[in-house]
Amino acid sequence: xxxxxLVELPPGVEMVTLPNGYRTLAYTHxxxxxxxxxxxxxxxxxxxxxxxxxxxGGGIAAAGFGISYAAPGLxxxxxxxxxxxxxxxxxxxxxLLLRAGRGSxxxxxxxxxxxxxxxxxxxxxxxxxxxxxxx
Numbered sequence: 001x002x003x004x005x006l007v008e009l010p011p012g013v014e015m016v017t018l019p020n021g022y023r024t025l026a027y028t029h030x031x032x033x034x035x036x037x038x039x040x041x042x043x044x045x046x047x048x049x050x051x052x053x054x055x056x057g058g059g060i061a062a063a064g065f066g067i068s069y070a071a072p073g074l075x076x077x078x079x080x081x082x083x084x085x086x087x088x089x090x091x092x093x094x095x096l097l098l099r100a101g102r103g104s105x106x107x108x109x110x111x112x113x114x115x116x117x118x119x120x121x122x123x124x125x126x127x128x129x130x131x132x133x134x135x
Contacts, residue, residue, distance in 0.1 A: 016026045119130035
């Protein structure tokens, strides 16, 4: 059968090369010549998001950088707070322990002193006078 020239092929028929290398005629879907779509403006939310993304990332990076520099100071502050808590606990418990030890220490309890103080003043800003009574 004689070969048909390519210029005489009907529309939708083309010469194609198959994966195994053979060339043959095949029906193809005609591709309409579509014009490129008109460029649309970028929405405001997309611009805002595009501007916020590096800012947010930079803020997170700066926070991590600051925390890495602040870590030694934070560790020192926690140690200072624990020392302060220990000092408060010692100041609170020491009198209780001394009183408990004094009563059963075998030395005997000393006399209890009673002090009475009477203070009088005339008016809000008047001079105060007082007496001290010891028993």
